[in-house]
Amino acid sequence: MVSATKPISTYLLLLLSFSFIPSNSTDPTPSPWPLQFHSILFMNYSKGSLQMIDLWYDWPNGRNFNIIQNQLGKLLYDLEWNNGTSFFYTLDSNKECRSAQLEVGILRPNWLDGANYLGQKYVDGFLCNVWEKVDFVCKGSLQIIDLWYDWPNGRNFNIIQNQLGKLLYDLEWNNGTSFFYTLDSNKECRSAQLEVGILRPNWLDGANYLGQKYVDGFLCNVWEKVDFIWYYEDVLTKRPVHWVFYTGRAAHVMTFEVGAVLEDAKWQAPVYCFEKSGDQKNTELGSVVAGGSQENLVAGVLRGSMGL
Ligand SMILES: *[C@@H]1O[C@H](CO)[C@@H](O)[C@H](O)[C@H]1NC(C)=O
Ligand SMILES: *[C@@H]1O[C@H](CO)[C@@H](O)[C@H](O)[C@H]1NC(C)=O
Numbered sequence: 184m185v186s187a188t189k190p191i192s193t194y195l196l197l198l199l200s201f202s203f204i205p206s207n208s209t210d211p212t213p214s215p216w217p218l219q220f221h222s223i224l225f226m227n228y229s230k231g232s233l234q235m236i237d238l239w240y241d242w243p244n245g246r247n248f249n250i251i252q253n254q255l256g257k258l259l260y261d262l263e264w265n266n267g268t269s270f271f272y273t274l275d276s277n278k279e280c281r282s283a284q285l286e287v288g289i290l291r292p293n294w295l296d297g298a299n300y301l302g303q304k305y306v307d308g309f310l311c312n313v314w315e316k317v318d319f320v321c322k323g324s325l326q327i328i329d330l331w332y333d334w335p336n337g338r339n340f341n342i343i344q345n346q347l348g349k350l351l352y353d354l355e356w357n358n359g360t361s362f363f364y365t366l367d368s369n370k371e372c373r374s375a376q377l378e379v380g381i382l383r384p385n386w387l388d389g390a391n392y393l394g395q396k397y398v399d400g401f402l403c404n405v406w407e408k409v410d411f412i413w414y415y416e417d418v419l420t421k422r423p424v425h426w427v428f429y430t431g432r433a434a435h436v437m438t439f440e441v442g443a444v445l446e447d448a449k450w451q452a453p454v455y456c457f458e459k460s461g462d463q464k465n466t467e468l469g470s471v472v473a474g475g476s477q478e479n480l481v482a483g484v485l486r487g488s489m490g491l
């Protein structure tokens with residue numbers, strides 16, 4: 184009896200250790216994307232809206248095109264260039280267009296490198312290998328953001344300290360004007376005009392409830408908003424604890440002072456934001472700024488694509 188069971192338990196132990204120790208050498212890796220391909224995607228969003236997307240990925244020419252047919256809705260063109268410029272437009276008589284400048288270009292063919300293998304699962308009738316890829320845009324950079332949200336006065340302020348880097352001011356007005364600037368001797372400033380203002384207090388309306396989870400030691404209710412943000416709120420106090428953008432950039436809320444208002448004088452953008460000449464400084468600041476504000480810009484684009 185003893186001698187018969189021993190090999191079995193050793194075998195079980197081996198199996199167990201194999202299933203618990205992540206083994207990079209044996210895990211399958213996702214195939215890199217072909218450099219050019221066309222694909223038709225059927226999109227079923229969590230809110231229930233359906234889209235067909237005609238995707239033309241074209242890495243050698245540094246461009247990516249999503250032609251989006253909303254169900255019984257508009258035909259939208261989302262054209263992305265590898266220099267970070269995106270155009271989002273219709274070709275109907277309304278002649279709508281918005282553009283955005285992002286820090287990152289289109290997805291690299293090997294964008295799935297380093298993804299975490301989760302195993303196999305049947306999806307849409309196909310047996311699939313499944314990977315998860317988090318933080319594929321941000322590269323581990325840390326920031327402290329001093330956030331002053333002020334809806335009654337139609338303004339929102341992000342004072343951003345990059346780790347061992349610049350102190351950056353990102354001031355947003357509800358009329359769509361944003362100023363990004365430093366207050367050091369370089370006198371850098373860049374302004375942008377977005378079609379959307381600051382987040383509304385009820386911007387999470389219609390979010391998809393995912394259940395409860397412990398995050399940072401707090402028991403949180405978790406919502407997801409159209410595959411764009413995961414939002415964690417403390418069950419007991421209803422304060423936000425944590426959120427994660429779909430890009431992987433994550434925020435941990437360290438203080439939350441309801442009713443605190445920053446004094447008016449601090450909301451005044453410096454005079455060099457209103458001078459027309461400083462174009463040479465804009466490009467340098469652009470790359471610094473995009474790290475912190477990328478989600479804001481993407482949010483604008485996404486809100487546009489949801490609302491159109
Ligand atoms: C879209 O997804 C929802 C939720 O997963 C599902 O109930 C619905 O049947 C899907 N619709 C289509 C057309 O696949
Ligand atoms: C990026 O490339 C596109 C297409 O060539 C061009 O229209 C756009 O102005 C470029 N953006 C920048 C910031 O150079």
Ligand SMILES: *[C@@H]1O[C@H](CO)[C@@H](O)[C@H](O)[C@H]1NC(C)=O
Binds near residue numbers: 356359
């Ligand atoms: C928006 O409001 C800010 C602050 O009052 C102002 O500086 C900016 O010029 C306004 N932008 C537009 C487009 O009116």
